Amino acid sequence: MGSCSSTPLEPPHRAPHSPPPRFSHELESASLVNSPDKDSYIASPPAEVPDPEESLESIQVIVRIRPSSQQLSVTIKPPSSIMITPPVRPPSLSPATTKDQAIDYNNFDRVVDDSCNNEEFFNVTLSKVLHRCLSGENVTVMAYGQTGSGKTHTMIGYQEDPGLLSRGISKLFDLLAEKPDVTATITLTVLEIYGEEVHDLLAANSTEPIRLVEQNGTTTPVGVMECAVTSKIAANDAVTTAIAKRTVAATQMNDSSSRSHVIVNFKIVTTTHPAANSTAPPTTKIANLAFVDLAGSERIGKTGTKHNTQTGKEGVQINMGLLSLSKVIKAFNESPNHIPYRDSKLTRVLKQSFGGNAVTLFVSNVTLQPSNYSETLSTLRYSSMASNVVNKVVKNEDEVTKLHRQFAELKILSKRMAKDLQQLSPRRLKHVKKEELKALLSEQQGKKRDSSKSPPRSKSPRVRKNNMPMSPRGTPRSTKNRIDPKKSPKKPTTPLEELDMNAVKVDLQTLNKMNEMNDALDTKSMFSM
Structure with missing residues (x-):
């Protein structure tokens, strides 16, 4: 079994057709060429020079396995490959098929097992990219997987072992404290997507749905409440109060199953002040740090609910939202010319995290219970496809x-x-x-002119048709139009x-x-x- 280590995330395990990350911070000047058809030198247009403030990066996918009493046979090849062997088929069933063969996924950025606690998991994932928020780059971390696979534990955790959200807040304020020349303003928003309605969990009346509008290629909620936070304690308290309003319900698979998706977003505006003896102006950059805790996909039969109950309807709505997200991931691999973002509110809100302007960490949570074998394979398949999605990361100024x-x-x-x-x-x-x-x-x-002087050529006399010489014109040739070599160059x-x-x-x-x-x-x- 694999385990957590302090090795940084490495993106070499990519599908062959996935474009490699591009980092360009060099300016190239226009090349000067001599035009053969003109009498002067011209400046030829330079080759396409990428923006030094932008880069192409694939989504980083991390697989985290939740322990269970009965587990499938699994082999982890550190740090990024996992092979799962299906459960043994009873002899009474039909002969084995190709689905009964072990399946190997080897294009993840990291695979960790049940020996990795939340602190170690944070150190090898979010901690590696959190500093980029101070450079004006958006960062998104989301938990994806089947219900009961440990998404909320990974994202929220509990008091003795906080998850990525609480640890990320503390790390963010620690990074700001290390930069005395940087002042920051941080505002918090917490959204809940319940079915196809978006609610503001920071508002007093969180049951009132809010509207989403498209602005400059991004989806913006209208009228959402923004809470200014000045310390890690204030930020954690505000997040805890907001998440307590989240819709949950008990099922046979989870005592407190999340019935909605939650997006916790921090807007970070940093201003870097130059040294006292410098004439450079202050620089201001804007970044968004988003924590996305998705509700888990579920089957009605396993959760013990019925279609006509509230919990059953919620399960159907959750599956529809996750299906739209899987279509977006699939479209990047098959038909990138059209990405169906508008199929659901969830995909509209996460538009920048998939193919947009964000450094995205995609945490794929799986369980190795034999009864969840098909759901585990589905989660790993879409997670593998998500690793081929390329984002265009730009520093926001x-x-x-x-x-x-x-x-x-x-x-x-x-x-x-x-x-x-x-x-x-x-x-x-x-x-x-x-x-x-x-x-x-x-x-x-x-x-x-002096070196090119030559004796005048002798002209033969003009002859008439009868071979008789022509008489002179009577007067000598005039010297009025004769060119003076001293006054005009020859x-x-x-x-x-x-x-x-x-x-x-x-x-x-x-x-x-x-x-x-x-x-x-x-x-x-x-x-x-």
Whole structure:
């Protein structure tokens, strides 16, 4: 059996078609090329440069096994593979089928067994990514699985062994205390999705449903109450009070079965103040830390409820919401062009956690009881598919911070382009004044005129058709239109001279264009300072 360890989460175990994580924090300047069809250098458009504040990351899937008195035969290959052997079929049943063979799942990020308590589980999962909230990145951790598989124990825990929620709150405030140059404002919201209704558990009248609206690609609840928290104690007390309003009921599989999904969200606004001797402005970033405790899927026959009872209707609604979530996960693997987020309120609220802007930890809770073999396989199958979902993680900044960052990037690009422009001309014409270049051009033309003097060609006399020479026109040719070599340069008479003259003209045009580009860059740099 595997166990918890302090090894960080590693994402190498991915399906072959899953794109690898992409981290790009380097700025690339535009490449400068010489156009063969033009007389000047041009700046070619750079290759597609990814946003330095964004990355592509697959959902991290962690499988946690709940202990039971009767267990299936399971083999854990640390840290990310699990093989489950089905229960033995009675001899009276039909011969064994392919479903009776052991099934191996090997693309998880981590698999832990019953020897891992909540503290160890937190250290190897959420603790590894919680610091990213202070960098402006959204983080979501959710518990998924069959009813009675230990989701609420993983997320909430109990007083002697708190779960991820309580430990995450304490760790968050500890990280902020370690940064004296950072001030933070944290607000709390707690939502419950009961059937297809969304309730605010922080409100005095939590039974009144609230509305969801779509804004800029995200789903936002309207009129939800936000509670400002300033300490870990205040945050834990507010969460405990809100979750106490959650709808629960007793079934044959669980004494306090959750009948709704709960989303606890912390909005974290951090402002980093520069040093006293620095001229840089403060930077403000915004992040959301969400804890999602999903209700478990269940079968009516196993829970001992009936279809016409309230508990039975709740079970049907829970299964419908989880079915919509499984369709979203399946769509990313089969038809990513259309993701059915709008099939339920649950998938609308979790839109950013699946394929959106969030670092998502997907905790898959399973039980090894032989009677739950089919549910365990279903949970592992969808968890394996969830590991192929890729999120687009972006650092969330306020508009002022974003503008300052873009100005800084523009300044870096302008310096790199100016450095490249200095290397364009082999003669370094950039450092030559226009007056000096004109004088040099005139001197060069004079030397070429003296060296290219040649004796005038003798013209043969014009002859009439009767082979008699033509008489002179009576007056000598006028010298009014004759060109004075001292006043005007002589045009080149050989192809080589013409080529040299064109080269000089090209150099002059190149200088003019470089001067214009440098003036533009200096202007941009001045505004970016």
